[in-house]
Amino acid sequence: MNTYDVIIVGAGVAGLMTAQKLSQIGLRIAVIEKKPTLASGPSTRNEGWLHRGTYHACSIASKDSAYQVARRCIYGHKQLRNFCPEAIEDLDKRPLALLRDGDRIDEVKDRWDDAGVSFRQISRKKARKLIPDANFDRAAGIFLSKDVSINTRLLYRKLVGTARAHGCEFFVAHDVVRVNGMELLIMDQDGVSSTISADRIIYASGAGTRSLYEKLHGKDIPMRYWKSHLVVTRRLAPMGVFYLDPHEAAMMHHGDVSVIGFNEDAVQCESPSYDVVPDRAENLRNGIRRIFPEWRDEAAIDIACVKVDLLESDDNARSLNVAIREPVPGHIVALPGKLTETPYLTDALVGLIHKTVSDPLISERPCDLYTSAA
CATH class of the missing domain: 3.30.9.10 (D-Amino Acid Oxidase, subunit A, domain 2)
Known part of the structure; x- marks a missing residue:
């Protein structure tokens, strides 16, 4: 059985960027994607619009929410342009x-x-x-x-290439059949199954998350x-x-x-x-x-x-905001909101995983020792 630090279920923009960032800090990562290609859902079914807050700052009724989303978009806009400048289109317009x-x-x-x-x-x-x-x-x-246009396919190609260069493994056209603690039984399209395990499992499977989580854990995600x-x-x-x-x-x-x-x-x-x-x-x-x-x-x-x-309150309003939840210990649900907010989401995930997957090679800070003692 192969063992990883983190298994990521779903290879849309959130899954791919999480894999790239976690691989870069030295963690052993596996990505499982049910479809035969990566990022086949909303990650590519969009305008390819790299937002810079222009739309969201004025289209969201609540000023506080509008500013929060706009600033996250500005943050993501800068990070994505720096990471993959070759994917930015029409730079002079x-x-x-x-x-x-x-x-x-x-x-x-x-x-x-x-x-x-x-x-x-x-x-x-x-x-x-x-x-x-x-x-x-x-x-x-x-x-x-x-705001600019971005070639999402080129962006995802670079995310995959960077993750692979840092040791990330991809299981494409594999379905998650069963979970046992932190072990996943996965099966490819030919019916060949294998078991993999990790310290943490991140579900970045977008619209498929609800049915998958219910199948594996018997819990309904609202x-x-x-x-x-x-x-x-x-x-x-x-x-x-x-x-x-x-x-x-x-x-x-x-x-x-x-x-x-x-x-x-x-x-x-x-x-x-x-x-x-x-x-x-x-x-x-x-x-x-x-x-x-x-x-x-x-x-x-x-x-x-x-x-x-x-849906987390009585307020029925639509909210495509960033969300990280852990309904079952060790099994984390991550939703990116918008493409341009994905850097914010994935940075938060890296910080969360860093706290829970220890690295004995790196010295602890005094504040880490205090937190442990508390």
């Missing part, structure tokens, strides 16, 4: 953030200042010069932002599923364009392609599936036409994505 509600311009600018979000307001004339095909008549405020949609089409503009208002389109570009989502589009669903809801997809297409009235693309693709959150 600043996306346009549009605000339809003119009564909120001063409020939004104040929020950006308070959260540390960089922006520069420009005129409609300047915006039309940058993107002649776009309709800016509905935009009361137009701003240049520092998790909800939220479906939203994307359109993939030919490239529509030189730089990214996104509205800050709800029910408007937001797009990022990757080479000759635009990937476009819809603000506040998510609808709660009973179970995770990638089936497209036609009327929701059509709402998004109408949102695209509000910015680009002449847009027509028979080859455009509608895509559904499912994200998850935890």
Whole structure:
């Protein structure tokens, strides 16, 4: 039986980045992924939008929550750009953030200042010069932002390569069949099973976490599923364009392609599936036409994505925030929130694992001894 310091179940962005960081501090790591490819879920079904707080600082009603998410995005934006600069696209172009509600311009600018979000307001004339095909008549405020597009596939490739270089092992196309304490029985697609164990097991399996945890531990994780949609089409503009208002389109570009989502589009669903809801997809297409009235693309693709959150209070509001829970000792559930928040999540996980998986080679600090004595 192979023994590891940490086993990570799920190889989306949270699982891959956790594996990379834990491997780099010298821990023996294994990653188990049920699918035959890595990061096949929401980690790749997104706009490829590396946020820098621009949207979240002003779109979340609570100022405290808005600033928290914005600052985590700024933190993640910097870390991801430093880790994988080669994945950043259109470095020489600043996306346009549009605000339809003119009564909120001063409020939004104040929020950006308070959260540390960089922006520069420009005129409609300047915006039309940058993107002649776009309709800016509905935009009361137009701003240049520092959000960027990111090639997530290249990012994940570097995360995997770095983790492997530090000894991480990947079990792709393997299902977790049974748990016994800190041992996992896993099985590949040919029915060949093996047993592996670890000091800690992290479940970073996204929408699959609830059913997996219930199967293995008999515990229900109060998790909800939220479906939203994307359109993939030919490239529509030189730089990214996104509205800050709800029910408007937001797009990022990757080479000759635009990937476009819809603000506040998510609808709660009973179970995770990638089936497209036609009327929701059509709402998004109408949102695209509000910015680009002449847009027509028979080859455009509608895509559904499912994200998850935890229902932890009587407040029914959707919250795709970072979450780390340990319902069963040693078996940790980790949800990343947004792609750009994943560095914050994974740094918190590294700190947690460091405390629980000892390294006798490294001297303890006086404060560690005091904590132990207490």
